[in-house]
Amino acid sequence: MTTLQHLPADRRRGRRWLTHLALIAGTLVMVYPLLWMVGGSFKSEQDIFSQLNPFPSSLDPRNYIAGWTATDPTFTRFYINSLLIAVLAVAGNVIACTLTAYAFARLEFRGKKVFFGIMLGSIMLPAHALLIPQYVLFFHLGWVNTYLPLVVPKFLATDAFFIFLMVQFIRTIPRTLDEAAMIDGCGKVRIFSRIILPLTGPVLITTMIFTFIWTYNDFFAQLIYLSYPSSETVPVALRRFVDATGDSSYGQLLAMSVLSLMPTFIVFLLAQRRIVEGIATTGLKG
Amino acid sequence: MTTPLNRRRFLQAGLAAGVLAPLLSACNLDPAAKEAKNSVRFSSYGDPTKLGLRSKLADQYTSSHPDVKMVFEGTATAEYWDKLATQMAGGNAPDVINIDIARIGQYGAAGALQSLQKYIPDTIDTKPFDKNLLSQGQLKGEQFGIPVAMGAYSMGYDVTVLDKLGLEHPKETWTWSDFATLANEIRQKSGKKIYGAEDPSGDTASLQIFLRGKGEDLYKDGALAFTEASLTEWFEYWAALRATGGTIPADIAAQAKYGDWPTSPLVKKQAALAHIHTPNLKGGFQDLTKNTIDITLPPRNTKDGKCGTFPAPSSYLSLNAKSQRADDAAGFINWFANGEEAAKTLRLISGPPASAAGRDVLLKGSDLSASEKQVLAYTDLALKNAFAPPQASPAASTAVGDLLLKTSQDIAFGKISIKQGVPKFIAGATKTLDGK
Numbered sequence: 080m081t082t083l084q085h086l087p088a089d090r091r092r093g094r095r096w097l098t099h100l101a102l103i104a105g106t107l108v109m110v111y112p113l114l115w116m117v118g119g120s121f122k123s124e125q126d127i128f129s130q131l132n133p134f135p136s137s138l139d140p141r142n143y144i145a146g147w148t149a150t151d152p153t154f155t156r157f158y159i160n161s162l163l164i165a166v167l168a169v170a171g172n173v174i175a176c177t178l179t180a181y182a183f184a185r186l187e188f189r190g191k192k193v194f195f196g197i198m199l200g201s202i203m204l205p206a207h208a209l210l211i212p213q214y215v216l217f218f219h220l221g222w223v224n225t226y227l228p229l230v231v232p233k234f235l236a237t238d239a240f241f242i243f244l245m246v247q248f249i250r251t252i253p254r255t256l257d258e259a260a261m262i263d264g265c266g267k268v269r270i271f272s273r274i275i276l277p278l279t280g281p282v283l284i285t286t287m288i289f290t291f292i293w294t295y296n297d298f299f300a301q302l303i304y305l306s307y308p309s310s311e312t313v314p315v316a317l318r319r320f321v322d323a324t325g326d327s328s329y330g331q332l333l334a335m336s337v338l339s340l341m342p343t344f345i346v347f348l349l350a351q352r353r354i355v356e357g358i359a360t361t362g363l364k365g
Numbered sequence: 366m367t368t369p370l371n372r373r374r375f376l377q378a379g380l381a382a383g384v385l386a387p388l389l390s391a392c393n394l395d396p397a398a399k400e401a402k403n404s405v406r407f408s409s410y411g412d413p414t415k416l417g418l419r420s421k422l423a424d425q426y427t428s429s430h431p432d433v434k435m436v437f438e439g440t441a442t443a444e445y446w447d448k449l450a451t452q453m454a455g456g457n458a459p460d461v462i463n464i465d466i467a468r469i470g471q472y473g474a475a476g477a478l479q480s481l482q483k484y485i486p487d488t489i490d491t492k493p494f495d496k497n498l499l500s501q502g503q504l505k506g507e508q509f510g511i512p513v514a515m516g517a518y519s520m521g522y523d524v525t526v527l528d529k530l531g532l533e534h535p536k537e538t539w540t541w542s543d544f545a546t547l548a549n550e551i552r553q554k555s556g557k558k559i560y561g562a563e564d565p566s567g568d569t570a571s572l573q574i575f576l577r578g579k580g581e582d583l584y585k586d587g588a589l590a591f592t593e594a595s596l597t598e599w600f601e602y603w604a605a606l607r608a609t610g611g612t613i614p615a616d617i618a619a620q621a622k623y624g625d626w627p628t629s630p631l632v633k634k635q636a637a638l639a640h641i642h643t644p645n646l647k648g649g650f651q652d653l654t655k656n657t658i659d660i661t662l663p664p665r666n667t668k669d670g671k672c673g674t675f676p677a678p679s680s681y682l683s684l685n686a687k688s689q690r691a692d693d694a695a696g697f698i699n700w701f702a703n704g705e706e707a708a709k710t711l712r713l714i715s716g717p718p719a720s721a722a723g724r725d726v727l728l729k730g731s732d733l734s735a736s737e738k739q740v741l742a743y744t745d746l747a748l749k750n751a752f753a754p755p756q757a758s759p760a761a762s763t764a765v766g767d768l769l770l771k772t773s774q775d776i777a778f779g780k781i782s783i784k785q786g787v788p789k790f791i792a793g794a795t796k797t798l799d800g801k
Binding site for chain 2: 124125127128129149150151210211214215218223298299302303306307308315318319320328329
């Protein structure tokens with residue numbers, strides 16, 4: 080095969096055209112389910128499955144209005160619940176994981192290696208193995224049917240993935256900075272707040288974004304710990320729409336699914352560059 | 366007032382002290398959660414409409430029984446089982462548990478549910494129930510679940526299409542050969558625009574109807590209860606229809622999921638005959654198509670032979686073995702299953718009430734819709750024509766169902782002949798059932 084540079088200009092343009100065409104076709108295949116969902120959310124119940132055309136005949140927001148208020152309480156409540164849990168989880172992870180990571184990366188204490196090993200080991204434990212013991216623990220604490228099981232663990236640095244991410248990042252910050260601060264009379268706490276914290280910006284952003292998205296999307300924990308409609312979250316409420324044993328309101332389900340993607344979609348759009356930055360710069364010599 | 370410091374308090378205080386103070390103000394704890402400690406919890410699964418009605422039912426009971434406070438916990442079907450399993454393992458399951466036919470055996474045998482025998486007949490009246498329905502909620506002769514409503518296998522047909530083609534509606538006593546004739550006529554008279562029927566050859570429920578009509582069954586005592594000849598006959602019957610266009614071709618059949626209405630050939634107007642589980646007639650099939658759909662008994666082997674359909678409970682109400690308020694819970698179960706108010710609230714949301722008392726309430730009412738009348742009439746017909754229900758399916762029945770589906774598709778796509786497929790399926794299914 081000849082390389083592109085050796086081809087006449089118009090042939091090269093043709094090639095590029097083809098490449099783009101192939102890429103666009105690929106995109107369409109990927110996006111089709113999303114298109115179908117958005118289109119279906121504007122269709123009537125009977126047209127959703129009988130029309131092949133993903134584009135609706137009219138942009139009638141009926142399903143959105145009906146879907147939002149179809150449940151008792153309305154989706155306003157579910158969004159408040161979901162966002163509240165997600166924001167608290169973000170706060171918890173940022174506070175607890177940075178402190179823990181700082182301790183692992185910079186402080187010397189007895190059993191550090193063992194604790195670090197245990198922390199890494201906990202990443203590898205499947206969530207299902209922990210499910211029942213955790214449930215029993217929270218049940219005996221009297222926390223079932225509250226938000227506490229979903230939020231409190233985040234304040235106790237249980238998300239080992241983020242701790243590991245931050246440890247790797249803090250290790251790339253030159254120790255000379257710490258030493259300079261120490262000579263100026265900073266203690267461990269001051270070094271953390273004045274030197275380390277300001278420099279962990281990218282990885283903090285990554286932690287925030289991922290914690291938000293994962294918590295917002297987390298379905299099972301919310302399902303198990305929240306039993307009453309008024310405390311339900313968006314993913315759990317959404318599942319109530321579709322059901323294998325009776326009437327399903329597909330149009331409303333699709334409409335609410337479109338809306339439920341919005342928070343993650345917006346967060347991703349705003350922070351897309353930062354996500355890549357945060358991951359790409361960890362473990363690199365800064 | 367000081368409380369002694371026990372271990373649990375200490376643990377809570379230690380864990381919570383630093384973290385909880387700012388959180389407690391932010392988390393609004395559900396008031397219902399606090400009340401749950403001294404009330405009867407009732408959990409239920411289903412779609413939003415069903416859950417809304419059952420939640421209303423719990424409220425009605427609370428207002429008419431001031432000494433009992435019902436707390437309702439509703440969950441969508443698919444997740445309900447995971448949640449229930451977690452609650453059971455955590456010792457936090459509700460008092461009254463809505464449970465399905467597959468799991469009542471599992472949980473009952475594991476000792477997670479209470480026998481209701483001591484509440485019959487004083488608290489729970491089982492007289493209005495058909496004995497074939499009741500027996501499906503029994504384990505070793507003891508009642509572990511009270512049927513809520515019932516559903517039955519029926520044959521649905523597209524009235525609009527049949528009338529347009531000038532074809533007669535199927536009769537109650539039709540046979541499999543009548544079915545084939547009608548399916549082929551639909552194909553011919555429509556100018557090959559639509560096919561006659563769905564292809565249920567890989568569906569265990571449909572196969573069971575056929576086998577019961579022959580005096581056989583899918584399973585008995587945990588093993589296959591039909592002959593190789595019967596299964597061969599079944600596959601050959603559908604292969605013949607496939608050849609004439611009386612049933613949909615393999616590629617269309619592969620897209621339709623059994624028991625699922627959005628993909629049903631009847632809804633997509635690809636065919637005019639398909640089986641319908643009665644509770645799904647209105648909300649499932651009829652709401653998704655503009656054509657009129659009606660239901661009748663599935664075909665028999667001979668005109669005066671037995672009809673294979675049997676009404677089965679849609680789900681049961683069971684009592685948690687660890688319930689602190691079992692007496693109150695049993696009272697609620699009876700009110701739910703037999704009560705007039707409950708029947709009027711629930712109507713046919715999961716099918717007709719399993720209790721004759723509940724059905725009478727509905728029949729006396731003058732506000733029945735067309736679909737409700739269809740289902741009530743059909744249910745009576747099915748109860749009249751049914752004989753003893755099959756034994757509870759063995760645990761491996763899901764895997765056997767998957768195997769039947771795969772075998773039927775291999776045959777439909779011509780990957781394997783019926784002669785090879787049948788023994789292969791029987792060997793595979795036997796192995797699965799033996800747990801090897």
